[in-house]
Amino acid sequence: xxxxxxxxxxxxxxxxxxxxxxxxxxxxxxxxxxxxxxxxxxxxxxxxxxxxxxxxxxxxxxxxxxxxxxxxxxxxxxxxxxxxxxxxxxxxxxxxxxxxxxxxxxxxxxxxxxxxxxxxxxxxxxxxxxxxxxxxxxxxxxxxxxxxxxxxxxxxxxxxxxxxxxxxxxxx
Amino acid sequence: xxxxxxxxxxxxxxxxxxxxxxxxxxxxxxxxxxxxxxxxxxxxxxxxxxxxxxxxxxxxxxxxxxxxxxxxxxxxxxxxxxxxxxxxxxxxxxxxxxxxxxxxxxxxxxxxxxxxxxxxxxxxxxxxxxxxxxxxxxxxxxxxxxxxxxxxxxxxxxxxxxxxxxxxxxxxxxxxxxxxxxxx
Numbered sequence: 001x002x003x004x005x006x007x008x009x010x011x012x013x014x015x016x017x018x019x020x021x022x023x024x025x026x027x028x029x030x031x032x033x034x035x036x037x038x039x040x041x042x043x044x045x046x047x048x049x050x051x052x053x054x055x056x057x058x059x060x061x062x063x064x065x066x067x068x069x070x071x072x073x074x075x076x077x078x079x080x081x082x083x084x085x086x087x088x089x090x091x092x093x094x095x096x097x098x099x100x101x102x103x104x105x106x107x108x109x110x111x112x113x114x115x116x117x118x119x120x121x122x123x124x125x126x127x128x129x130x131x132x133x134x135x136x137x138x139x140x141x142x143x144x145x146x147x148x149x150x151x152x153x154x155x156x157x158x159x160x161x162x163x164x165x166x167x168x169x170x171x172x
Numbered sequence: 173x174x175x176x177x178x179x180x181x182x183x184x185x186x187x188x189x190x191x192x193x194x195x196x197x198x199x200x201x202x203x204x205x206x207x208x209x210x211x212x213x214x215x216x217x218x219x220x221x222x223x224x225x226x227x228x229x230x231x232x233x234x235x236x237x238x239x240x241x242x243x244x245x246x247x248x249x250x251x252x253x254x255x256x257x258x259x260x261x262x263x264x265x266x267x268x269x270x271x272x273x274x275x276x277x278x279x280x281x282x283x284x285x286x287x288x289x290x291x292x293x294x295x296x297x298x299x300x301x302x303x304x305x306x307x308x309x310x311x312x313x314x315x316x317x318x319x320x321x322x323x324x325x326x327x328x329x330x331x332x333x334x335x336x337x338x339x340x341x342x343x344x345x346x347x348x349x350x351x352x353x354x355x356x
Contacts, residue, residue: 073228073230073231076227077228077231080221080224081224088217088219089218089219090216090218090219091217091218093214093216093217094213094215095214097214
């Protein structure tokens, strides 16, 4: 085996890994405020891999512990959301506040507008499904949570904008 | 021939699966609309499939609301008394069961066909009359009162609503607030 063949094999493996990482998606976190300008691209597959070594202390948090009591009902709600047609589930329209929760395609959209903040959240239902499976594990890891974002349709997941600050998490 | 039969079978399977998906999406929905005109005017609209409300009810674990059973505290009439009263009135046919006429309040409870109607008119506020109209199918009242002790069985009531399209369930007309709850 020549050095050339070894290098070629190595190159193929690296390209395959890059292809997998890109195809699984890249999460981009952007934070803009007067003091900070952050732009962090995170290959989700890599986050999944590294995160598998970090245990999440989720079940120990009192709020999470309480939520875990309802996980079967929550999973059932997510399952039923898949069957719904596109619709607006909740709409609050007040002078200083507008809230809308709707289902479009295979995602749940939440938008909140008030005089100071604007929040847009898109939850792909497949992500919610996987999240339910992840928190159902006795010892979920950071990797399990990151894995929920793999293979999802591109676009913004979260966008929070206020007068001085903007946070945007997108998947590409 | 075999090929045609196979294609027909595939087509039937596809149509059946589409039909199942449409039926699931088409189940009854619960709608709530609250319109406020007072200090903080605005509207709140909630549209949810009854089956989803049913599942969400399982998530609520409150002192008075557990597993879809609502425990009523401090009411003028207990659930046991309601149940007893309903047992006697249910088979009376179309009739006005209760009429309370006070100086500034009128309460009427009657049955019209398959519905129980509760109408409350309050004229304490001379400028605007406060009206509460409740129209509930008999089967839903039956289900609601099917719980044990002093509990209203909300889960059974929802199942009953799911079985038949209940239409308007509740409307409240107050001077500054309008509430409408219906199922279709």
